[in-house]
Amino acid sequence: MAECEGLYTVGCRERKLASKFTAADLQVIxxxxxxxxxxPDAEIPLRAAVTKTTGGQGYVKCMCLSGCSSGRCSCSRKRVLCNSRCHPGKSCNNI
Known part of the structure; x- marks a missing residue:
C-alpha cells in the first residue's frame, strides 16, 4: 500500500487497483x-480484480444466433441451459 496526498494505492496479485482509497475506506490488519x-505496476479496475479472484457471479450468456445447436455455444459447452439474457427473441435448442 502506498500513500499520496492522503489517498492510498492498494495492490493485489493481479495488479494495483485503479481506485484510490482514503484511510476511512481501509481497515488495518x-x-x-x-x-x-x-x-505489478499495471492497474486493474476494482470490479475486474474481484471478478478475476472470485470467478464473478457465475452466470453465462452465449449470444448465439443459430439456435445453440453447435459446439460453439458457450452455454452448451459449460452444460448449462440458456437463459433470458442469452439471446432474446431467437430460437434455442438449449432450453
Missing part, C-alpha cells in the same frame, strides 16, 4: 499479505 513492490 496485523499481518503483511503482499507488499506494494510485489504487485
Amino acid at each position: 496485523s499481518e503483511n499479505l503482499l507488499s506494494i513492490d510485489e504487485a
